[in-house]
Amino acid sequence: MASKFMTAAEAVALIQDNDTVGLMGGGGGLMEATHLFEAVQARYLATQSPKRLTVVHALGIGDKKSKGMNCFAHEGLVKRVIGGHWVWSPAMQQLAEREKIEAYILPGGVSSQLLREIGGARPGLFTHVGLGTVCDPRLGGGKMNKSAVEDLAEVTQVDGVEYLRYKPFPVNVALVRASAADEDGNISFEHEAANLDAQSLALAARTSGGKVIVQVKERLPRGALKAREVRIPAAWVDAVVVDPDQQTSYAIPFDPAFSGELTGAARYQSESADHAAENAVPADAFSERQAIARRAAEEIFNTGKARPVVNYGVGVPDAVAKLLAKRGQMDRIYQTIEHGTYGGTLMDGVLFGYARNASAMLDAATQFDFYAGGGLDVAFLGFGEFDAQGSVNVSRLGGLTVGPGGFIDIAQNARKVVFCGTFSAKGVKLATGDGEMRVVQQGAVQKLVPQVEQITFSGPQGLVRGQQVFYFTERANFRLTAEGVELFEIAPGIDLQRDVLDQMGFAPKIAAEVKVMAARFFVAAEG
Structure with missing residues (x-):
């Protein structure tokens, strides 16, 4: 059985031109696959590939300088961004303002839930969330610049009640962050400061016939993880990249208080x-x-x-x-x-x-x-x-x-x-x-x-x-x-x-x- 473990450069080589790439993370480096993001940027700057990506993320990712979404903020690398929160990447905001990309927003929760619906091969997310807001197609449909022309949602009715249906899309690649992987590729979040939408994102890519690439800090022997510690099973995973320098946040190497691991006297x-x-x-x-x-x-x-x-x-x-x-x-x-x-x-x-x-x-x-x-x-x-x-x-x-x-x-x-x-x-x-x-x-x-x-x-x-x-x-x-x-x-x-x-x-x-x-x-x- 071929190993799923590979270098970051090998893993991001799986991304093709025009792919839709799902990202996860939060400001400050929360569950951010920083090593993979930087590898995508390095590949593009060296080869001008992959290009014309659609990038999807639920929450803000970055440091307002060079990390997170800033790694993708290169003209030509992305053609469309569907982002929940943009302020952590001023460079991406500038690309949107200059009409160099198609800029869209979705509510953060809707984005996470829509990924889950995509993972279940369902016809999108039906919800009241977003009615009467900029995400309602009657008030903008999530479009944030002139280059964005597609409505991401449509108004529908169920039993006479009005809802929005957020439309599904294929996820070709998921870049996921976790704590550890065993030899088979089973994934644990044990040392992470949150779970975010890692499971939904991985499942959306798997169901779409795409690739699930997971960055972890630690490689464990086969059988080292208890079944209940596995949050993403090996069956969903295509590639695992070990980054031994992975940190809890950009500034914090590791603190068990953030991952909720302290109990008893230590927690007190x-x-x-x-x-x-x-x-x-x-x-x-x-x-x-x-x-x-x-x-x-x-x-x-x-x-x-x-x-x-x-x-x-x-x-x-x-x-x-x-x-x-x-x-x-x-x-x-x-x-x-x-x-x-x-x-x-x-x-x-x-x-x-x-x-x-x-x-x-x-x-x-x-x-x-x-x-x-x-x-x-x-x-x-x-x-x-x-x-x-x-x-x-x-x-x-x-x-x-x-x-x-x-x-x-x-x-x-x-x-x-x-x-x-x-x-x-x-x-x-x-x-x-x-x-x-x-x-x-x-x-x-x-x-x-x-x-x-x-x-x-x-x-x-x-x-x-x-x-x-x-x-x-x-x-x-x-x-x-x-x-x-x-x-x-x-x-x-x-x-x-x-x-x-x-x-x-x-x-x-x-x-x-x-x-x-x-x-x-x-x-x-x-x-």
Whole structure:
């Protein structure tokens, strides 16, 4: 029996011109097959092959410099990108803006679930997720530039109910990352910080008659893996590439706390260290982010659920997660992130998607099933801009393709959605920490606009679904009503007309009683 083990150069030689290549990973190097990505780039730069690839990925992959999707950001190497999140590859964003590729987006969860449907040879993914957003063919169909002309989804009805059918496509090659492979090619994720959509991606390629190429850190003897440790069976695998330098993230060689392997005393010590680090944040770190987070956190424990299920997005929302951890309130919620992780201490910045000492790790498609089914009680998400109808844009900003990641799947399905962000951008200067919020200099970019550039969350659809929707900023808070966005709270120290209404692109509904937020949200040291 021929060995499936080969070099990275040998493995990526299996990729042909015009292939559709499925990738997996998350920002910061999360489950990224970096060695394989670099081998594809090296082959193309040396031989100008493979070329005209279609590249598909559910989440953001890269470091905003040279890794991840940046390895594929060469004119001629790719002709089409269907990406969940683009910001980790400015070079690919530039190719899209310059019309050098066909640029598309899909919701992150939809992408993972569609791969699973392709793997089952089913006629695409039928779902309500994406209705009324940029992914709806009536509002753009996921197309992000003029070169993109195909709708990735179509509107259909089942039993009189409207859905989107995301169309299937063949996956010719899957580039998958895992921890170890035995001599037969059975694959384990034991030391990974997530599962993501590895199984769905591998199965989609297998069913399509394509190639499944897996990068691992370790080669094990035959029989070394227990049956329950095998997450991708050898029958699905065509090639295995060992990268002994494979790391947990770009910056972290290996930490068992990220892979959820610590138990007993070791886990307790690790969690105690995390808690001590969280409490070591200096008081002078207080800013408008913490003020928004404190007010937003008030929305967690009035859901009617004894222990609500919560999701946090990147940016200001992750400050809410840190706040709850610092207060010792984590046992009052079920914390989730779309990468499939429950519990633990969430990382932020380039490590968003990682959690130390998680309590459970599911594959991404299953996690998004849970979200789509209404499992989320509260979601804290950022916003790029929002408008008078309560619609939110995070997927296209300043003309650049950003993509939604898991935003659409989460925002559309949570019972309560709390959008958190600063009121304006570019040059804004604020002063706080003494119980008030003062605007020293107004921002040059409005984020509360007459109409969003692109709809990533639909306010009108949220009303139809009966969601509670809030928009929290450092100076004023809003909620979604049948008459549109309503202003109902203002920060102490803020002038309603000068600092809020004059800085907005639309006139909001004003609540009968506009309350002043509590001064405790704006004091540097929590009492």
